[in-house]
Amino acid sequence: MPYHHGDLRRTLLDAALVAIAEHGPVAVSLRELARRAGVSHAAPTHHFRDKTGLLTAVAAEGWTLLADALDAVTDREFSEMGVAYVVFATTHPAHFAVMRTPGLVHADDPALVAAQQRAGRSLQTEPDGAARDRATALAGWSLVHGLSALLLEGLVAPDPGSDVEALARAVTGRLGRPLPRRQG
Amino acid sequence: MPYHHGDLRRTLLDAALVAIAEHGPVAVSLRELARRAGVSHAAPTHHFRDKTGLLTAVAAEGWTLLADALDAVTDREFSEMGVAYVVFATTHPAHFAVMRTPGLVHADDPALVAAQQRAGRSLQTEPDGAARDRATALAGWSLVHGLSALLLEGLVAPDPGSDVEALARAVTGRLGRPLPRRQG
DNA sequence: CGGCAGGTCTTGTCATTGACAAGATGCCTC
DNA sequence: GAGGCATCTTGTCAATGACAAGACCTGCCG
Numbered sequence: 001m002p003y004h005h006g007d008l009r010r011t012l013l014d015a016a017l018v019a020i021a022e023h024g025p026v027a028v029s030l031r032e033l034a035r036r037a038g039v040s041h042a043a044p045t046h047h048f049r050d051k052t053g054l055l056t057a058v059a060a061e062g063w064t065l066l067a068d069a070l071d072a073v074t075d076r077e078f079s080e081m082g083v084a085y086v087v088f089a090t091t092h093p094a095h096f097a098v099m100r101t102p103g104l105v106h107a108d109d110p111a112l113v114a115a116q117q118r119a120g121r122s123l124q125t126e127p128d129g130a131a132r133d134r135a136t137a138l139a140g141w142s143l144v145h146g147l148s149a150l151l152l153e154g155l156v157a158p159d160p161g162s163d164v165e166a167l168a169r170a171v172t173g174r175l176g177r178p179l180p181r182r183q184g
Numbered sequence: 185m186p187y188h189h190g191d192l193r194r195t196l197l198d199a200a201l202v203a204i205a206e207h208g209p210v211a212v213s214l215r216e217l218a219r220r221a222g223v224s225h226a227a228p229t230h231h232f233r234d235k236t237g238l239l240t241a242v243a244a245e246g247w248t249l250l251a252d253a254l255d256a257v258t259d260r261e262f263s264e265m266g267v268a269y270v271v272f273a274t275t276h277p278a279h280f281a282v283m284r285t286p287g288l289v290h291a292d293d294p295a296l297v298a299a300q301q302r303a304g305r306s307l308q309t310e311p312d313g314a315a316r317d318r319a320t321a322l323a324g325w326s327l328v329h330g331l332s333a334l335l336l337e338g339l340v341a342p343d344p345g346s347d348v349e350a351l352a353r354a355v356t357g358r359l360g361r362p363l364p365r366r367q368g
Numbered sequence: 369c370g371g372c373a374g375g376t377c378t379t380g381t382c383a384t385t386g387a388c389a390a391g392a393t394g395c396c397t398c
Numbered sequence: 399g400a401g402g403c404a405t406c407t408t409g410t411c412a413a414t415g416a417c418a419a420g421a422c423c424t425g426c427c428g
Contacts, residue, residue: 008405008406023287024286024287025287026210026285026287026288027287029384029385029386030385030386030387031384031385031386032385039406039407040406040407040408041385041386041407041408042387042388042406042407042408042409043405043406043407045386045387045388045406046404046405046406047405050386050387051385051386051387097286100333100337101210101285102208102281102336102337102338103207103208103209103210103211104210107338116339120339135354135355135357135358136358138331138334138340138351138354138355139327139355139356139358139359141330141334141340142326142327142328142330142331142334142355143323143326143327143330144326144330145330145333145334146325146326146327146328146329146330146331146332146333147322147326147330148330149284149329149330149333150322150325150326150329152286153284153286154286154291155300155304156322156325167322170319170322171319171322171323171326172323173319174319174320174323174324174359174360175323175358175359176358176360192376192377213413213414213415214414214415214416215413215414215415216414223377223378224377224378224379225378225379225414225415226377226378226379226380226416226417227376227377227378229377229415229416229417230375230376230377231376234415234416235414235415235416
């Protein structure tokens with residue numbers, strides 16, 4: 001549709017995701033993205049007001065994809081939802097990094113807020129559609145959000161030969177089970 | 185000791201903490217910090233190699249303070265350790281923001297790694313000094329790390345009239361207790 | 369007492385960046 | 399076919415991080 005580029009907005013978002021995956025969300029440069037897309041250094045301005053606007057779009061897309069992933073879980077027991085959360089985070093590291101880094105986005109952006117709320121609603125709903133009580137829902141969210149964060153910060157990694165999904169399953173299984181007192 | 189400034193290194197770190205609390209760790213500017221400290225724009229270079237070096241120092245200090253806070257917990261049940269973790273995060277938001285934001289620091293800095301490991305050891309130790317099993321320790325760490333992150337990202341806030349400590353206690357109590365099936 | 373060595377800070381400079389202003393270019397509608 | 403508009407370009411500016419070279423103070427050695 002646009003005359004030079006089939007879809008510059010999408011192209012810039014994709015370039016941003018690549019750049020974030022390579023050097024982190026802090027290091028992205030609008031001019032670098034424009035260069036990779038083959039357009040001039042001011043082209044991104046019209047699609048995203050400024051750099052924060054571009055990252056806001058990435059975050060909103062991330063929350064939407066996360067909500068989609070959660071909605072797609074058929075067995076809506078918390079452990080399965082939690083596994084889906086962690087799998088999303090590790091398979092969309094660029095999105096998740098922007099989503100969880102404060103100060104990068106316009107926090108009051110309507111599209112962003114709406115997407116966040118949709119994901120939140122999905123997480124807080126029980127298998128039969130009832131709402132979980134606050135502390136339980138928050139504990140579950142904290143658990144999977146924290147595991148995702150630790151994985152992406154590199155403070156934790158799955159055992160060799162194992163994978164993220166197995167790790168997430170083991171961890172979510174600890175919620176609501178008695179704590180074993182010893183190693184073993 | 186230094187001739188112009190009693191302790192420029194500490195002054196810059198404190199200025200950085202203030203700036204991070206105000207505008208987030210991404211927005212800090214070395215030149216701005218130098219201005220606040222009343223020194224020239226190149227003064228910070230000698231104390232911290234570069235901007236990343238300064239943030240690395242902040243992160244290392246943060247992990248050390250966290251380890252100190254965890255070591256100071258006398259009742260070493262996980263719930264109390266977890267409460268201390270969350271209280272640290274919310275009372276040292278600037279430190280914690282740098283600690284949990286990837287790409288800001290030299291991840292392989294020896295002092296940083298050592299401080300991280302000290303905090304990790306403290307968290308993974310049971311009341312009697314035995315090690316927790318991996319999944320349990322990781323679930324606990326994920327839980328409190330995630331709650332801290334959600335609080336600092338502004339995605340969650342304590343109920344009015346309540347406080348962070350009560351919220352943390354309610355959430356850590358869900359680890360190893362049966363999940364209530366319904367609200368109330 | 370004199371100077372010398374090194375850590376500390378300053379001045380000067382450069383490429384890069386984000387943001388803005390103004391203009392060019394192609395497409396669509398009336 | 400002529401205006402109107404979204405899209406993109408060129409040009410510019412202040413701010414920034416990093417680096418180089420030099421000035422300054424301190425403390426130590428002879």
